[in-house]
Amino acid sequence: MSGYTHVEGLSSEGVQRLRSVYEPLAGSVRALIDATIRSEVDADEVAAVRAQIDDATARLRAEQIDGPFGVRITSDGDRMPWGNPAIGIRNPMAPPLVIIKDGDGAVRTDFHLGAAYEGPPGHVHGGMVAMVLDHVLGEVAASDPDSPRFTGTLTIRYLRATPLGDLHAEGRITRTDGIKAFAAGHVSDADGITAEAEGVFILPKWARG
Amino acid sequence: MSGYTHVEGLSSEGVQRLRSVYEPLAGSVRALIDATIRSEVDADEVAAVRAQIDDATARLRAEQIDGPFGVRITSDGDRMPWGNPAIGIRNPMAPPLVIIKDGDGAVRTDFHLGAAYEGPPGHVHGGMVAMVLDHVLGEVAASDPDSPRFTGTLTIRYLRATPLGDLHAEGRITRTDGIKAFAAGHVSDADGITAEAEGVFILPKWARG
Numbered sequence: 001m002s003g004y005t006h007v008e009g010l011s012s013e014g015v016q017r018l019r020s021v022y023e024p025l026a027g028s029v030r031a032l033i034d035a036t037i038r039s040e041v042d043a044d045e046v047a048a049v050r051a052q053i054d055d056a057t058a059r060l061r062a063e064q065i066d067g068p069f070g071v072r073i074t075s076d077g078d079r080m081p082w083g084n085p086a087i088g089i090r091n092p093m094a095p096p097l098v099i100i101k102d103g104d105g106a107v108r109t110d111f112h113l114g115a116a117y118e119g120p121p122g123h124v125h126g127g128m129v130a131m132v133l134d135h136v137l138g139e140v141a142a143s144d145p146d147s148p149r150f151t152g153t154l155t156i157r158y159l160r161a162t163p164l165g166d167l168h169a170e171g172r173i174t175r176t177d178g179i180k181a182f183a184a185g186h187v188s189d190a191d192g193i194t195a196e197a198e199g200v201f202i203l204p205k206w207a208r209g
Numbered sequence: 210m211s212g213y214t215h216v217e218g219l220s221s222e223g224v225q226r227l228r229s230v231y232e233p234l235a236g237s238v239r240a241l242i243d244a245t246i247r248s249e250v251d252a253d254e255v256a257a258v259r260a261q262i263d264d265a266t267a268r269l270r271a272e273q274i275d276g277p278f279g280v281r282i283t284s285d286g287d288r289m290p291w292g293n294p295a296i297g298i299r300n301p302m303a304p305p306l307v308i309i310k311d312g313d314g315a316v317r318t319d320f321h322l323g324a325a326y327e328g329p330p331g332h333v334h335g336g337m338v339a340m341v342l343d344h345v346l347g348e349v350a351a352s353d354p355d356s357p358r359f360t361g362t363l364t365i366r367y368l369r370a371t372p373l374g375d376l377h378a379e380g381r382i383t384r385t386d387g388i389k390a391f392a393a394g395h396v397s398d399a400d401g402i403t404a405e406a407e408g409v410f411i412l413p414k415w416a417r418g
Contacts, residue, residue, distance in 0.1 A: 003330030021252045022245075028262045029238075029245045032269070033301050036231075036238045037278050037292045039269035043230045049265045053237045056261045060241070060248035068324035068331065068373060069246050083246045083327050085334050092242050093302045093325050115277035116302050118292050121212030122277065125294050126360040127343035131336030138335065151335040155364040164277060 029092035086135035108170035123161040133197035137183040141201030149201035162194040238301035295344035315381035332370040342406035345380040346392040350410030358410035371403040
């Protein structure tokens with residue numbers, strides 16, 4: 001069992017309409033996350049704002065799916081990994097990464113990480129760097145939609161601290177061997193590479209032909 | 210330069226007071242993130258809720274610090290890594306992990322990951338597993354507050370997919386060698402270990418005596 005949710009009767013236009021409703025909501029919550037970390041307003045104002053947020057949450061929960069969003073695939077073949085914390089357009093935690101696939105199977109993404117991703121002062125949490133690299137390498141390893149591969153091993157070398165701000169990541173397959181794909185990639189800032197990664201990705205049993 | 214912010218004139222009581230104001234706010238935003246991913250209310254209701262959220266954000270931004278939160282250290286020695294995406298009590302993205310230090314230098318944490326952390330359907334994004342392991346191993350490697358160590362290399366072996374829900378992670382130092390500390394740890398669910406990690410952590414140049 002893959003656990004993917006197959007959605008019937010949803011056209012590509014329908015997917016775009018849903019996207020136009022929920023993507024801006026996630027964007028607004030993303031800004032709220034940043035403000036929550038950085039605000040210095042006083043206790044009374046925080047309490048008032050909190051009541052407002054709790055009300056917003058209750059209104060959204062008036063109708064909601066049971067459990068997590070999952071990965072939905074429409075009958076037209078649209079994939080909707082919208083809850084994903086790396087790329088999910090409905091997940092306010094996601095930067096979200098916009099993955100560009102190059103012709104040769106490599107992928108790249110330009111993204112911005114602000115206050116919500118901070119570990120060492122002014123710099124990206126090492127775990128968030130790992131998160132980006134895991135996702136980017138996973139995207140190249142799983143470029144065939146019929147052969148999703150999951151991370152087997154991931155090794156990250158941190159060359160220097162990654163500053164918050166505008167960043168780039170890219171990955172490519174270096175080798176495939178049966179159920180395994182080997183991928184490599186890096187994160188960089190304007191001054192060059194900050195962290196490198198190598199990963200081994202494995203085709204899950206349920207997807208082996 | 211460590212980049213740590215030294216806060217003068219803030220007592221431990223003052224830190225607790227600030228915590229009592231801002232921690233519940235982050236908790237409310239954390240619930241909102243979950244609702245944002247799972248909501249099925251219609252476009253008009255989403256638009257109304259979004260206006261409410263934008264208003265909350267503007268109110269919080271009426272007074273806010275410039276840039277990210279940083280890591281604040283009070284004159285009493287309280288550390289406030291409150292913006293941290295793994296443990297930060299002011300960061301709605303953080304589960305947040307509550308790190309328990311055992312007497313022998315090992316650390317452990319019990320935590321819950323819901324819809325916002327989903328990669329494969331029903332399971333934790335591999336990058337989020339990496340995030341937790343990076344943080345837990347970093348905590349053991351940096352247990353001496355005068356000798357903060359940063360991740361040099363992190364290797365993660367994913368034994369099986371980690372289900373969303375109640376999880377556990379732990380780490381310990383396996384060896385130290387001058388500026389390097391070697392740490393190992395794992396993430397587990399009720400059925401056992403799902404992912405293992407080994408890390409090499411390095412004392413930064415500015416903290417070498």
